Every structure is written in structure tokens, then in C-alpha cells.
Amino acid sequence: MYAIMRTEKHHTMGEIAALGKHNERTRDTPNADPERLGENVRLVGSGDWVADAQARLAEATNPHFRPDAIRGVEVFMGVSPEFKNTATEADWRAWVERSMGWLTDTFRDPRNVVAAVWHRDELTPHIQALVVPLREDNARLSYEHYLGGSKYRLSELQTSYAEAVRDLGLERGVQGSQATHQDVQRWYAKVTEPTPVPEIVKRDIEIERPSRLTLDPERWAMEQREKVVERIAPALDAALVKAQHYEEQAATAEANVAVLQQRVRAVERERDTLQRDYTALVAQARQLDLQRHHTDARRRTGPLRHAQVACERRAHQYQRRTLL
DSSP: OEEEEEEEEEEEEOHHHHHHHTTTTOOOOTTGGGGGGGOOOOSSOOSOOOHHHHHHHTTTTSSOOOOTTTOOEEEEEOOOOOHHOOOHHHHHHHHHHHEEEEEEHHHHSSGGGGEEEEEEESSSSSEEEEEEOOOOTTTOBBHHHHHHHHHTHHHHHHHHHHTTTTTGOOOOOOOOOOOOOHHHHHHHHHHSSOOOOOOOSSSOOOOOOTTTTOHHHHHHHHHHHHHHHHHHHHHHHHHHHHHHHHHHHHHHHHHHHHHHHHHHHHHHHHHHHHHHHHHHHHHHHHHHHHHHHHHHHHHHHHHHHHHHHHHHHHHHHHHHHHHO
16 A cells, blocks of 8 residues: 655646635536535635635745745645555544644644645545745745755655655555656546446436326336436446546556656666766776886886986096095
8 A cells, every 4th residue: 555645836826726626626526526525624724725825925024926936835645545445534534644744844834734635525535735835934935945955855755755654554656767747647637537428328218108197106206217227327337337447547557656666766776876886996997007107107217217326326436536
């Protein structure tokens, strides 16, 4: 069972407004079950994501932000479908508590987490939150302060999140691959798009016309309802099974991507180690080459030095004779 965490940048209030409408279910959400809407839990915020984000931004001591500044960071925290099959309500509550604790610790100031909803109206429950990346001193926005500094920063956060929920039986997914979440997201969008209504449901279903002398209209209506249900139920059941299968495939694909990322990360670490070893060997070879050149030079200059010493000795002897 895997712990899943993703982030996405939002530069404008328009983007944040669209995000809020999706998460508060104020616009059509095909993947959500309308009958389970009441099970969703708002963990943080008023329900107006734009107003909540603007209120936090207004607390900045320097309210003049660059036009391209990242005003919000969407954080998705979820689990693979297997967790749903075994988790108790207490397990879910513990997961929510640990996830939100990790989120506030990561962004340091709890006020930065301005909105969060625990979605339970989809096949696999998850949390979607909005973070305003103000620095601890409230001086300015800084996405890099929290999520920058290294190309492996997101991977490090995913590992950190997995550690926070590890005691619930969840582990980190695939680590560091060339595959991006957008690749998975496009595939996920395809398999989770609304299942077409079966033709048998779209076609008009014949209903017997009641005779003028129907003695029990209520019984006649019940019989007609049973006939309709009997006819469309198999098609609807098949569509539901297909939708659940697609959801499981999407989660499995994302988990597989995580595994592949982990393998690639291991290969990259091995490559870096080999590169360091190679660099060290090259430096050692250069040092040995310099030592060899010095040795050869001493060997070549040795006989000349002996001849020079002999000449100096003879000159000294000649000088002594002339003085005598």
C-alpha cells in the first residue's frame, strides 16, 4: 500500500478559484458520487478558497508581489486503493491527522495552510489542500523557500510524507524517474472520464399502457418499475464494475511509476558514484604521471651534475697550483 503526495503551482486567483470550485464540489465533478457529498470533511478554511488565500496574502508585510509569483500551492495527499479495502474508520482518522500534521510542519506556519478538504465521495479518499507559501517572517512569497533548492526536493518531500504515515502500513511509491505526474495525470484522466451511459439505458424502455379498468394502479406501477430495474440493472452494474476497474488501474499505474522512479534514482546514485570514482582515478593518474616526469628529469640531469662537480673540482685544484 502506497502513500501518494503531489504538488501543483498556482499563479493567479483565477486558478485558485477553479481549484476551490472543484474541491468544494460547486461545479460538476464526474469522478465524485453526489450521494456521498455529505461525507466530505472540510479540514481547514471557510469554503471560499479565494477569500482564504487573499486573507493570508494580506498579512504579508510586503504586499507587492511579482505578477508571476506563485500565490498558491495545491497539495494532494492520498493512498493506493488497497488501503481503502482494509482501513478502519480509526485508521482513516489517524491518516488524516498525520497528513495534516506533516503539511503544517512542512510549510512551518499553520496559517499558510488556508484550505483543505478530505474527499470521501470518490472511489479512493484523499486530501486536497491549498498552501500560501509566505515565509515565516511574513515578508514575502517564496515557493523556493519551501519547495526549491534542489531538483530532488519534491522527491524528498514525498519520502518525508511516506515516513509520516508509515506506521499505518503505507510506504513510499516510486522514486525519481523521468516520468512526470502529468504523464500519469493524462492517463488517469482518460481512464476516469465518465463512463458512457449504456445504450440499453439511453433507449426508450417500453412500459405497458394500463388498461382503463386497472383495479390496482399502485400494483401496476410497482410491476412496471420492477421490469425497468430488471432490464437496466445488469448494464448499470457492468458500468460500475468497469469504472472501479479503471480507478484501480490508474492507482496501480501511478504506483508502478513510483517504483520505476525509485529504480532510476538508484541507477542515478550508482552513476554519480562511478563518476566520482572516475574523477578520483583521473586525478591519481595525473599525479603519478607528474611523479614519473620528475623522476625521469632527475635521471637525465644526474650525469651532467656529476660532470659539473668534477669540473669544479679540477678548476679548484688548478687555482691552488697557480697560487703556489
